[in-house]
Every structure is written in C-alpha cells, then in structure tokens.
Amino acid sequence: MMTNLFSVFDPSSSIFNLSLNWLSTFIGLLLIPMTFWFMPSRHQIMWNKVLITLHKEFKTLLGETSHNGSTFIFVSLFSLILFNNFMGLFPYIFTSTSHLTLTLSLALPLWLSFMVYGWINHTQHMFAHLVPQGTPAVLMPFMVCIETISNVIRPGTLAVRLAANMIAGHLLLTLLGNTGPSLGYLIVSFLIMAQIALLVLESAVAIIQSYVFAVLSTLYSSEVN
Template sequence: MMTNLFSVFDPSTNIMNLSLNWLSTFIGLMMIPMMFWLMPSRYSVIWNSILITLHKEFKTLIGSTGFNGSTFIFISLFSVILFNNFLGLFPYIFTSSSHLVMTLTLALPLWFSFMIYGWINNTQHMFAHLVPQGTPAVLMPFMVCIETISNIIRPGTLAVRLAANMIAGHLLLTLLGNTGPSLTSSILMMLIIAQIALLVLESAVAMIQSYVFAVLATLYSSEVN
C-alpha cells in the first residue's frame, strides 16, 4: 500500500544512494544517432518531415527580425520534452517531465536569456510592451504592474503547465490501476478498456504539451526583438 498517492512520482531506483530514475531522460537520446549512420527509413523520413514542418511554423512565429537558426533551439526543446513524455508512458520508466525540477530547468534559463537580451538590446521596445497600445493614462500604472507580474510568472506557468498535465494523467491511470485486483472479471474488462482509452489520451497530451511548451517559448522570444 502506498502511504501517499504522489509517492508514485518519487525517485526510487538507486545504486549506492545514486538515483537512476533521471537516466530515463537520456534514454530517448539513444534513439537519435541511428539516423546518422543507417540508410533513411520510414521512421527518419517521418521525423524529418515533422521537424521541417515545425521549423516553418516557428520561423513564422519568430518573424523576420529573429536570428537565423534560432528555430532549432525550439525544435530541440520540443524533441526532448516529447521523448520524455512518451517514455513516461511505459511501465517502470521514470517520468522526468512530471517534476518541476526538470520543467523549470528548461523554462527558467530560456526566459531569463530572453529577458537579458531584450532589456540590453531593445530597452525601449521592452518598456513599450509594459503598456498596451490604447491604454488610458489613468490605467497606465496598473497596466505596468499587471504586465510586469505576468512577465515574471511566465517561466513558472510554462513549468507548472507541463508538470501538472503529466502528473494528472499518470495519477488517474495509477488510481484506476490500483482498483483492478478488487474488481470482478466483467468490470475488469471495462477497466482495461478505460485504461487503454486513457493511455491514448495521454499519448495525445504528451505531444500537445511538448508542442505548447515550444510554441510559447517561441512567442516569448519573438517579443524581445
């Protein structure tokens, strides 16, 4: 019996007190080098077409003022999160993207670098962003406060959104799975069907959340130019 429902997310595999759960983050990287020394397969063709589509979309979001090649940062970010989200759906593999340690490590440096670049190189543009166009003079001090707070909490919202979505689905699957041994065979079949449906939904969430994270990071970068 679990003493705490959230204990399923605790790192538990270790050797000599060294946690091995975080190694799941690097399992996806083992799949990447195959594309560089094998003949092009359907897998690599599909993956390349996805990356090209993402490159075009991110290029549009960044606009003409963005740096050449900056889209590859966000494509790499999308790939890392997607690998981690999918690997977490397999049994006994640690889901690193469900922890704020991982998601904040991705969101905070990106946002901080955007802010440093924007305030150093485009100071006037960054000040103009604090007051939306058409704001009455009476509301300007309040709008500056609101825009400043919304800007500061951006990395937190990015990190919490990804972690919360990963935790929610996994918790639901765990709760339903724990009721299995006490059910009759007819209800157990319904439970298995529900688990499969939830797994398909979680697969969609894994893709959507990695895409949302990358797109929002791209939009934040386009605002500092």
C-alpha cells in the same frame, strides 16, 4: 500504513544515494548515432517531415527579424519534451517531465535569457510592452504592475502546465490500475477498455504539451525582438 498518493512518481532506484531515474531523460541519445549508419527508414522520413514543419512554423512565429538558426533550439526543446513524455507512458520508466525539477530547469533559463537579451538590446521596446497601446493615463501604473507580474510568472506557468498535465493522466491511470484486483471480471473488462482509452488520451497529451511548451517559448522569444 498510509502512503502519499504521489509517492509512486518519486525517484526510487539509486546507487550511493544518487538517483538513476533521471537517466531516462538521456535514453534518446543512444538512438541518435544509429540514424547516421542506416538508410532512411519510414520512421526517420516521417520525423524529418515533422521537424521541417515545426521549423517553418517557428520561423513564422519569430518573424523576419529573427536570427538564422534560432528555431533549432525550440525544435530541440520540442523533441526532448516529446521523447520524455512518451517514455513516461511505458511501465517502470520514470516520467521526468512530471517533476518541476526538469520543467523549471527548461523554462527558467529560457525566459531569463530572453529577458536579459531584450532589456540589454531593445530597452525601449521592452518598456513599451509594459503599457498596451491606447491605455488611459490613469490606468498606466496599474497596467505596468499587471504586465510585470504576468511577465514574471511566465516560466512558472510554463513549468507547472507541463508537469501538472503529465502527472494528472498518470495519476488517474495509477488509481484505476490499483483498483483492478478487487473488482469482478465484468468490471475489469470495462476497466481495461477505460485504461486503453486513457492511454490514447495521454499519448495525445504528450504531443500537445510538448508542442504548447515549444510554441509559447517561441512567442516569448518573439516579443523581445
């Protein structure tokens, strides 16, 4: 019986037809209260340095005209995506960021809120963005169409980029892992080395993709100010 190649990524465990796999997204919340009761560990000190570095970088991207505390939402977004990307590298844990259900739920409201805020408060600035400086008068209608389309597909590109990058490495790991039982000992040893290398690569991808998602969201936000 043939099965869909992507069926291994589908939510499987459920109670009363309610999927329990998405609960993996909120496992990190169980770890937060512990930090209020213990002395700062090396892990917590390192994570605080990462958050401070991200805050400074996002503050630079947003510019001086940004509201105070506006970087917190992007730092939180980075933390949420990073945690879910890493959780997906563990066996039998559902990778929620490999599904468009989650990635679109993050990208679409962010982009929509930026657009509504920009068009209400900075209407002339938003109209000016539709025509790049120095565009000939003949090409202006075409540039407006191109800029409008590129603006509208932004949440889709954000969501698809994250989901596609997360599912691609996991799919390769799954395919290589399924071929293991039918191979000889020598080839299996090479296969294990390849799996370890892919796992290291996926760990880097988990960090990079969460950073890219947060930085692009910050850049889209900076354009409406």
